[in-house]
Amino acid sequence: MRVLYVDDSKVLRDTVSRGLRKAGFAVDLAEDGPTALDIALVGEYAVVVLDVMLPGKDGFEVLRELRESGNQSQIMMLTARVEIADRVRGLESGADDYLVKPFAWEEFLARIRTLVRRRYRQPKDLLELGNLRIDLRARRAWVGQNELVLRPREFGILEYLGLRGGQVVTRTEILEEVYDHSIDLKSNAIDAAVCNLRKLLADEGVNDAIKTIPRRGYLMEKRIRRDQDGNA
Amino acid sequence: MATPDTSSIRRHLQVSVTVAVAILYALGALGVFFYVRIEEEREFLESLRQRLELYVAETELEYGGEVGANFHDRTIERFEAIGESLFPNGSEERKPDGAIYYVLRDDEGNTLVRSPWLAYESFLPFHRQQRTGEIVFGQANLSDRRHVRTASTSFTLSRNRPPLGKELSSPPESGETLPENQVHLVLAESDQRMRHMLVILGMSLLAVGVLIMAATAVLIALLVRRACRPIDALGSECARIHSDNLDVRLAGNRTPEELRPLVIQFNALLDRVEEAFKREQRFAMNIAHELRTPVAELRSLAEVALQPPASGEPEESPHEIYRETAEIGRRINRLIETLSDLHRSESGAAPPKLTSVRLTDLLAGIVKPSDSTSRTEQRSIRIEGDPEILVQTDPALARGILDNLIGNALAHSVLTTEVVCRIATSEDESAIQVEILNETDQLGPEDLPHLGEPFWQKDAARSDSDHFGLGLSCVAAYAGILGIEVAYRLEKATFVASIKFPEATRELFAVRRGNTSGIQAEI
Secondary structure (H helix, E strand, O other): OEEEEEOOOHHHHHHHHHHHHHOOOEEEEEOOHHHHHHHHHHOOOOEEEEEOOOOOOOHHHHHHHHHHOOOOOEEEEEEOOOOHHHHHHHHHOOOOEEEEOOOOHHHHHHHHHHHHHHHOOOOOOEEEEEOEEEEOOOOEEEEOOEEEOOOHHHHHHHHHHHHOOOOEEOHHHHHHHOOOOOOOOOOOHHHHHHHHHHHHHHHOOOOOOEEEEOOOEEEEOOOEOOHHHOOO | OOOOOOOOHHHHHHHHHHHHHHHHHHHHHHHHHHHHHHHHHHHHHHHHHHHHHHHHHHEEEOOOOOEEEOOOOHHHHHHHHHHHHHOOOOOOOOOOOOOEEEEEEEOOOOEEEEOHHHOOOOOOOOOOOOOEOOEEEEEEEOOOOOEEEEEEEEEEEOOOOOOOOOOOOOOOOOOOOOOOEEEEEEEEEEOHHHHHHHHHHHHHHHHHHHHHHHHHHHHHHHHHHHHHHHHHHHHHHHHOOOHHHOOOOOOOOOOOHHHHHHHHHHHHHHHHHHHHHHHHHHHHHHHHHHHHHHHHHHHHHHHHHHOOOOOOOOOOOHHHHHHHHHHHHHHHHHHHHHHHHHHHHHHOOOOOOOEEEEHHHHHHHHOOHHHOOOOHHHOEEEEEEOOOOEEEEOHHHHHHHHHHHHHHHHHHOOOOOEEEEEEEEOOOOOOEEEEEEEEOOOOOHHHHHHOOOOOOOOOOOOOOOOOOOOHHHHHHHHHHHHOOEEEEEEEOOEEEEEEEEOHHHHHHHHHHOOOOOOEEEEO
16 A cells, blocks of 8 residues: 655654554655645645645645645644644534644554555445455454465455455556555566465465456455355 | 721722712702791891981980880881880780880989880890991890890980980970980890791701702712613623633623623623633643653553463564663653743743853854754755844853744755844844744745744644644743843735844943954854
8 A cells, every 4th residue: 555655744754654564555655745736736645744834834724725636635633733624624624533643653644545445436344355355454354264475565455456356456556555666666576475375365265266367457356255155 | 987988889889879969959948048037037137226226216305305206107007006006114924035125224323215025024135336327236135035126326415405304384486505414225126036037947958958968869869870770781791601601691782872882892802802812722632642642652552561472473672662662751751841931931930041142152052054854855954144233141041042933944945945044133233133034935925923822833733742842832931031022024925033132131232243244154
């Protein structure tokens, strides 16, 4: 899942991006309002975290312009200002959440995940695709009662494919949303991870859960069944 | 007697106006009463005097040597008929109020004629020494305690009559001289009726006074309540103003003229309170922001470091985290120290230690090349003025002022421009002035009133973590301690910070003003 974090504090930019990457998010950073607007309008972000007091354009202005341009990203306002009027102003301007500095990291992550779910219209932390269940909060997955032992990248791909269930997901999207451009597009890391996922699912009796669509990408069905229960 | 509650304007007005009306009414009533009394007495005595003259005219000496006092003819009936006809001498009946009493005595004091009602009373005052023709008025009480007013006179009966008690057989011949017959007539009349009338008048005035007082009290209460209605309305309007609606102002258009100055002053006070409140809010908000951001940084650093690393990602370097933590700590420490310093200066806790300071040395120490930073490297600083000028000041505080002003000039001037520190004297050479000039493209005239306000920064995002916006607040506080005047102005694109040392430095300056060659130091 791709997150844009905008803050004029370098320490916070570095720390938050590090923390989000540890949690499996792909992160882009901006330090002022105009840059944030440029990046957010070009890229596709599940969540944009906007500091209110930004050089150039303040967070409220960036938020207003994003909404006016039809941007559908979930937007969290982040600020050291605690006045209720500021919160109301932020939420009324189209923000989806409002968090006051200093914040607890766990709370920040939980809110980001909630926003991600909301972005993909997934109301619960538990994503159920037939026999496959993915706990988005705990970052764990099961087929029936058996838990899949997944590496973070594998879980990221499974999560992203699951959230986009029924849609074709390109390799570029996986590269951006899961790998945060940390690998080259020509690398076979994505294919290797998908292959490994298929193997793990097959071990649990689920075959062809992830289909390859030639020259387009991958597709995961919305309802996945074990072979003994029927067809995947 | 309990004193009225004067803290209530309404009650005070009621009491004051009621008392004023009561005093005015009492004075008026007393005036009327005494005027009537004086007039009545005057008329009464005039009437008595006229009667007395009438009685005198009616008194004559008969040829038989007897006094003929014909006080009972038709003229006298007017005065006495009632008394004489109705109540004979010695009657025990009550004497009528209008009865006239008279006593005619000879010069020896023997009663010649007297009023029938005075059959047993002859105590009407008798003034033997009285001059002839003079009328003397007096007062007396009858045996029945009736109060009477008296008028007495002495007169001489005709000389062509025999002496009293001696009879002449024929009228005296022409040229015959007969002895004088001096007699004294006292007339008395009860003033009961007049006194009664005055009592009734007094009682009537009192009763009317009580009624007027009661009516006045009620009327004034109503009028005062009505007159105080705008004050009540104003009070209610004021009561609706709280900390969350300090932008509300009292409407002066419906306020009575007398209260309008109050409304204007109150609204002006509200302006100041609102401004102060907003300043306090901004201060609290800014201090919260300045502290929340580094705390958020510290907390995030620690909590993210505790998260397990992502697979394939390298562990973050503890050294880097420690370095960042230390830097944040230093920033918080600097903020706290600046705030403490500002507080100490504003509360006057640190008295200045005055000593002679050479201004050029002070300025040169502040802008020494070793302090150059990325910003200062692209700017030059020039010091102009008499190098010998000394000021009597606290070097630490003066340095604090100049340090902040020059630091600001360097931080906010246009790149590759020059910052000028100019030492000058005022036109009358009474004061020493230092001006710091820098070109700026960041400030506008609307920003000047905010300079010196704690935490104010032109950049609303406050993204410059090296500055808190407290520098000029410290300048104002230090200047207050040293009695230095600080002023800021914009001359087109040049920002000028001007500080004027107090007049106390004049003497030192005068001693050294011989050297005016000046220096130009470029750093």
